[in-house]
Amino acid sequence: MKVFVSFWLPEAPIAILRQKHTVVMNEEQRVLPQDELIAGLADADAMLCVGSRVDKTVLDAVGPKLKIIANWGVGYNNIDAEYAATKGIMVTNTPDVLTETTADLSWAILMAVARRVVEADKYVRAGDFVGFKPFAMLGADVWGKTIGIIGYGRIGQAVGRRAKGFGMRVLYHNRKPVADDPSGAEYTDIDSLLKESDFVSLYVPLSDETRHLIDAKRLALMKPSAFLVNISRGPVVDEQALVDALKAKTIAGAALDVFEKEPEVTKELLTMSNVVLTPHIGSGSWETRTNMAHVSVKNIIAALDGQTPPNLVNKPVGPRG
Numbered sequence: 634m635k636v637f638v639s640f641w642l643p644e645a646p647i648a649i650l651r652q653k654h655t656v657v658m659n660e661e662q663r664v665l666p667q668d669e670l671i672a673g674l675a676d677a678d679a680m681l682c683v684g685s686r687v688d689k690t691v692l693d694a695v696g697p698k699l700k701i702i703a704n705w706g707v708g709y710n711n712i713d714a715e716y717a718a719t720k721g722i723m724v725t726n727t728p729d730v731l732t733e734t735t736a737d738l739s740w741a742i743l744m745a746v747a748r749r750v751v752e753a754d755k756y757v758r759a760g761d762f763v764g765f766k767p768f769a770m771l772g773a774d775v776w777g778k779t780i781g782i783i784g785y786g787r788i789g790q791a792v793g794r795r796a797k798g799f800g801m802r803v804l805y806h807n808r809k810p811v812a813d814d815p816s817g818a819e820y821t822d823i824d825s826l827l828k829e830s831d832f833v834s835l836y837v838p839l840s841d842e843t844r845h846l847i848d849a850k851r852l853a854l855m856k857p858s859a860f861l862v863n864i865s866r867g868p869v870v871d872e873q874a875l876v877d878a879l880k881a882k883t884i885a886g887a888a889l890d891v892f893e894k895e896p897e898v899t900k901e902l903l904t905m906s907n908v909v910l911t912p913h914i915g916s917g918s919w920e921t922r923t924n925m926a927h928v929s930v931k932n933i934i935a936a937l938d939g940q941t942p943p944n945l946v947n948k949p950v951g952p953r954g
């Protein structure tokens with residue numbers, strides 16, 4: 634059967650697909666425009682979706698054989714999974730494999746903004762380090778502070794576990810309190826979390842409910858000494874409201890791996906030294922991004938063998954193709 638892969642992926646997982654199926658892969662390092670995506674899907678039985686937007690228009694145009702869209706990523710807001718279900722198309726994602734790697738980057742950018750690592754690196758490279766200055770380039774302590782984690786799923790909890798190593802108090806907000814949570818994290822409402830935390834860190838999926846969850850009103854609840862970390866999805870934060878809060882110094886800084894209009898970044902952020910910016914690399918280690926492809930491949934093979942794929946996220950109506 635034909636599997637369409639929308640962006641180049643490493644050979645090891647793709648070789649497994651090739652043992653049973655014909656793989657047609659976009660070999661270029663570019664996200665395909667909609668017309669090329671539709672053309673690639675015309676006679677495909679499966680799609681391995683890497684960063685492509687699969688909306689109603691694409692789903693209305695796909696060929697009759699398409700059974701599964703295996704998203705390479707845990708977040709699948711790029712795919713209209715509910716609409717796909719009405720057409721009998723399965724949608725899967727890649728949970729678990731990327732949890733720890735994403736939690737690591739979250740800490741990397743949190744520490745970087747608190748301790749001014751990026752600024753300090755620039756300072757040394759510019760030749761400005763001409764003598765030790767005890768009170769230059771000072772940052773904020775991380776250890777012993779309070780971190781507020783919004784979205785306490787797999788990644789949020791992995792971040793919470795790491796916080797314990799820094800002797801921090803961990804607050805979290807989630808749709809529901811997590812049962813049997815061994816970490817000692819405290820469940821709180823979102824506004825109390827914003828008021829009490831020194832670091833506010835976001836791990837919610839993007840939905841109508843979470844779009845602009847962090848808006849001007851909520852930013853205003855944060856302490857002037859607090860930092861915001863976003864590694865979830867850009868539109869969870871009202872980026873202009875964040876710029877305004879940073880300019881007004883009502884918060885101390887931000888570390889962002891995702892952006893509201895990605896890959897566009899609000900210009901003012903680029904000039905702010907109390908902001909650390911990374912290009913959506915939360916899961917970005919070679920091992921993890923390869924393992925994500927292995928998970929997508931497993932889901933496709935199961936679906937094409939007539940089984941329920943392990944990471945199904947929608948409820949397709951009846952079989953297809």
Ligand code: 8YV
Pocket residue numbers: 683684685705706707708709731915916
């Ligand atoms: C992916 C991610 O790289 O898994 C996710 O949700 O954000 C990343 O790991 C991204 O989704 C690819 O578009």
